Amino acid sequence: MKTEWDYTELARTYASRPDYAPSAIDALVARAGVKAGDRVCDIGAGSAHLTIPLLERGLIVDAVEPNDEMRKLGMSRSQRFGQVQWFEGAGEATGRPGDTYALVTFGSSFNVTDRPRALKETARLLRPRGWFACLWNHRDLDDPLQTGVEDLIRSMVPEYGYGTRREDQTEAIAASGLFDPALPFEGRVVHRVDRETWIEAWRSHATLARQAASRTSEIVDAIAAYVRAKSGTEMPVPYVTRGWLARRRF
Ligand SMILES: C[S@@+](CC[C@H](N)C(=O)[O-])C[C@H]1O[C@@H](n2cnc3c(N)ncnc32)[C@H](O)[C@@H]1O
Numbered sequence: 700m701k702t703e704w705d706y707t708e709l710a711r712t713y714a715s716r717p718d719y720a721p722s723a724i725d726a727l728v729a730r731a732g733v734k735a736g737d738r739v740c741d742i743g744a745g746s747a748h749l750t751i752p753l754l755e756r757g758l759i760v761d762a763v764e765p766n767d768e769m770r771k772l773g774m775s776r777s778q779r780f781g782q783v784q785w786f787e788g789a790g791e792a793t794g795r796p797g798d799t800y801a802l803v804t805f806g807s808s809f810n811v812t813d814r815p816r817a818l819k820e821t822a823r824l825l826r827p828r829g830w831f832a833c834l835w836n837h838r839d840l841d842d843p844l845q846t847g848v849e850d851l852i853r854s855m856v857p858e859y860g861y862g863t864r865r866e867d868q869t870e871a872i873a874a875s876g877l878f879d880p881a882l883p884f885e886g887r888v889v890h891r892v893d894r895e896t897w898i899e900a901w902r903s904h905a906t907l908a909r910q911a912a913s914r915t916s917e918i919v920d921a922i923a924a925y926v927r928a929k930s931g932t933e934m935p936v937p938y939v940t941r942g943w944l945a946r947r948r949f
Contacts, residue, residue, distance in 0.1 A: 700765040704811040710768035712903035713746040723886030723940035724752045731830040737801040742790045743808020747773035754780040763788040790817035797823045802830045809833035810863035818875040825947045834942025868943045878945035885941045894934045898923045
């Protein structure tokens with residue numbers, strides 16, 4: 700299925716992207732009051748980075764993903780779980796049944812949808828008083844090494860920004876009129892990563908690829924030279940998993 704954000708080329712290295720902070724997933728599950736056996740629809744499920752922790756907590760997951768390559772990757776990464784099914788669909792039109800799910804999630808995917816339409820579709824999917832959640836992994840840009848990487852990117856793409864994926868989602872959720880006021884949640888995690896794998900993951904960074912276009916590989920090469928000079932082969936990379944939960948109003 701074609702979408703405005705095409706992840707076909709990014710799928711190859713997407714598996715090596717960092718996991719969300721387990722404490723943030725625990726907060727999400729606890730706040731939404733979902734428990735083993737409840738049904739979740741995970742939208743833009745892609746590489747299954749959110750699907751898998753939901754499955755590990757005993758939830759039954761319908762994973763919806765428009766992109767064939769990402770869906771294949773997610774299916775293979777999650778195939779050891781019995782309680783997941785994968786479907787082709789988008790956030791604005793999932794093709795899944797209404798009034799069904801206790802929780803509908805968007806792991807780093809709410810920003811690539813038409814948010815008002817995705818919220819309307821979410822409200823349709825949810826059971827009465829069910830929960831919507833969206834979350835992202837943000838690199839902690841106050842970390843000195845990460846500050847250096849950001850400065851480097853901006854020196855080559857001056858107008859570089861993270862757009863919707865780093866914005867507060869409270870207003871967008873409120874504007875739909877379909878949910879109670881949004882509740883923020885977050886958790887921190889430091890990933891100890893193989894430096895070369897981390898560099899490679901920049902090649903699947905949609906936000907960079909979209910803004911740097913043909914300069915992407917030149918920029919990734921510059922990031923590589925910088926971190927090789929500053930860090931050993933194992934790199935600590937601090938992340939904040941940041942999300943918003945909101946309960947269907949009716
Ligand atoms: C950044 S990846 C996130 C993958 C995974 N959920 C995670 O947490 O890592 C964004 C995913 O959203 C998918 N996507 C693109 N447009 C979409 C849309 N309109 N609705 C739902 N998903 C979409 C992409 O194909 C991609 O797999």
